[in-house]
Structures are given as C-alpha cells and as structure tokens.
Amino acid sequence: MSQSELQKVAAAAWRIRRYALRMGEVQGQGYIGQALGIADVLATAFSHTMNFRPEEPEWEGRDRFLLSHGHYAIAYYAALIEAGIILESELETYGSDDSRLPMSGMATYTPGMEISGGSLGQGLSIAVGMALGLKQKQSSALVINSMSDGELDEGSTWEAAMSAAHYQLANLINLIDVNRQQADGNSQNILGYEPLQDKWSAFGWYVQRVDGNDLKQVIAAFDKAKNHQAAVPRVIICDTLMGKGVPFLEERDKNHFIRVDADEWQKALAVLDTQPQGVA
Numbered sequence: 001m002s003q004s005e006l007q008k009v010a011a012a013a014w015r016i017r018r019y020a021l022r023m024g025e026v027q028g029q030g031y032i033g034q035a036l037g038i039a040d041v042l043a044t045a046f047s048h049t050m051n052f053r054p055e056e057p058e059w060e061g062r063d064r065f066l067l068s069h070g071h072y073a074i075a076y077y078a079a080l081i082e083a084g085i086i087l088e089s090e091l092e093t094y095g096s097d098d099s100r101l102p103m104s105g106m107a108t109y110t111p112g113m114e115i116s117g118g119s120l121g122q123g124l125s126i127a128v129g130m131a132l133g134l135k136q137k138q139s140s141a142l143v144i145n146s147m148s149d150g151e152l153d154e155g156s157t158w159e160a161a162m163s164a165a166h167y168q169l170a171n172l173i174n175l176i177d178v179n180r181q182q183a184d185g186n187s188q189n190i191l192g193y194e195p196l197q198d199k200w201s202a203f204g205w206y207v208q209r210v211d212g213n214d215l216k217q218v219i220a221a222f223d224k225a226k227n228h229q230a231a232v233p234r235v236i237i238c239d240t241l242m243g244k245g246v247p248f249l250e251e252r253d254k255n256h257f258i259r260v261d262a263d264e265w266q267k268a269l270a271v272l273d274t275q276p277q278g279v280a
C-alpha cells in the first residue's frame with residue numbers, strides 16, 4: 001500500500017478515537033476502552049475497504065458492516081462520523097433522550113447501523129443470511145461482521161461459522177476483536193478459546209491473525225481477505241489493546257465499562273493531541 005494511503009487511514013483512526021472520547025465525555029462514561037482498541041480496524045473498514053454512499057446509507061450496492069457487539073456503538077458512531085454518514089455535531093447528543101445515537105447500537109435509530117446487535121452472539125448468523133442473499137442476487141457487495149472475543153463463548157457463533165463455509169460465502173469477512181477481556185474479566189479464564197486460528201481453519205475459513213493496532217498489518221489483511229480467490233468465508237482475528245492511544249486508559253486493570261473523572265476526558269483528548277495525526 002502507498003504511504004499516502006497509510007497516512008489517510010491513520011488520520012481516520014486518530015479522528016475516530018477523538019470522536020469517541022468526546023462522546024464519552026458527553027455521558028461521563030462508556031465503552032471507551034473498546035472504541036480506542038478497535039479504532040484502527042474501523043478506520044481501515046470505512047476509509048480503505050468498504051464501498052458505500054454516505055448520502056445514501058441504504059444504497060443496495062453498499063458493503064454491509066454489522067456491529068454484532070452492540071455495546072461498541074460509541075466506536076461505531078465515531079466511524080459513521082468519519083464516513084460522513086452522520087454529522088460530527090450530532091455527537092453532542094450521544095446517549096440522551098431523542099438522540100439517534102443510543103448507548104447500544106439500534107438499527108432503527110441510526111443511519112448506517114445495519115443491525116441491533118446488543119444481544120451478543122447473533123451478528124455472524126445474520127451476516128451469513130445477508131451474505132447468502134447477496135450471493136444469490138449475484139451482488140458484489142461484501143458483508144463484514146464485527147464481533148468481540150466474548151462472543152466466541154456463544155454456540156450460535158460456531159453454528160454460523162459452519163454454515164458460512166457450507167454455503168461458500170466468499171463475500172463474508174468476520175472480524176474478531178480479541179482484546180482478551182469480557183465483562184467478568186480475562187477471557188481466557190472465563191472460557192478458553194485458543195487456538196483460534198486452528199479452530200476457524202478447521203471450520204473451513206481463510207484465516208489471518210494480525211496485531212489489530214498495527215495499521216500496516218490490518219490494511220494488508222483486509223486487502224488479502226477481499227482479494228482471496230478460494231470460495232470460502234474469511235476471518236481476520238485482530239489482537240487489540242483496550243484503551244490504545246491513551247496510556248492511562250491502556251493501563252487500567254478492568255476496562256470493560258469505564259467511568260472516569262470529569263477532567264480525565266480532557267486529559268485523554270490532550271494525550272491524543274500530542275500524537276502526530278496521520279502517522280501510523
């Protein structure tokens with residue numbers, strides 16, 4: 001990839017982190033660790049890979065992005081702002097009554113939100129149905145499902161994984177945000193899921209595993225997933241760091257749901273502002 005493309009995506013990731021922190025400040029709380037962790041992956045999806053029309057979010061030919069982990073909505077709204085699907089000014093309404101940006105993702109509230117994903121473990125099944133429908137219509141649109149590592153604990157995920165391979169869904173990319181945390185603590189201690197590459201491979205998927213905060217790796221993996229020739233579904237396992245980009249948030253022990261002191265949001269934004277925008 002060119003240096004200018006890399007810088008473009010890096011600048012998008014930086015802005016996504018900034019929008020998410022500003023929304024966190026509006027409510028004084030939120031799933032901000034996840035947003036900072038997944039920003040590079042979202043920036044790659046929306047600024048590099050996906051085909052969509054910002055002014056026409058329901059355009060039939062669009063690539064679909066499914067936010068299976070609905071509690072990551074703050075991250076996704078930031079990506080939708082970056083994509084030009086919602087206005088930056090709207091972030092001031094985040095989480096308030098009458099807002100189009102509720103704290104958990106709701107398809108009926110927000111343009112560009114394809115599903116209401118808060119009940120974890122459902123997104124991949126929906127993605128399989130969508131990808132199968134698009135394939136039957138001979139559409140060239142991609143379906144990208146984004147799921148969290150906690151969703152690996154759900155049986156429905158594995159049923160969907162098996163179905164995707166059975167139906168040879170080459171138009172399906174599954175992203176797994178492996179931040180190694182869940183609501184109750186460390187994922188491996190709750191229900192061990194490794195070795196993940198071997199599992200997805202055994203289920204018939206084209207598997208890549210990357211450092212989800214290394215933009216070069218993430219962009220290359222999206223390119224390979226899109227261009228891979230075999231008629232199999234694709235998974236990108238993304239190892240990410242919760243709070244990435246703001247050291248005092250990276251270091252927190254339990255990062256699932258963050259309440260920080262009022263002044264810490266500004267401190268976090270100030271830390272981000274010291275980082276060169278657009279440099280990966």
Ligand SMILES: Cc1ncc(C[n+]2csc(CCOP(=O)(O)OP(=O)(O)O)c2C)c(N)n1
Nearest residue numbers: 034118119120148149150179181182183256
């Ligand atoms: C089916 C279902 N079970 C339980 C929950 C409650 N819940 C909300 S977030 C969460 C943690 C899931 O793990 P993960 O998404 O990896 O957590 P994170 O990385 O965001 O800390 C749980 C159990 C839910 N939303 N849906």
Ligand SMILES: [Mg+2]
Nearest residue numbers: 149150181182
């Ligand atoms: Mg997790």
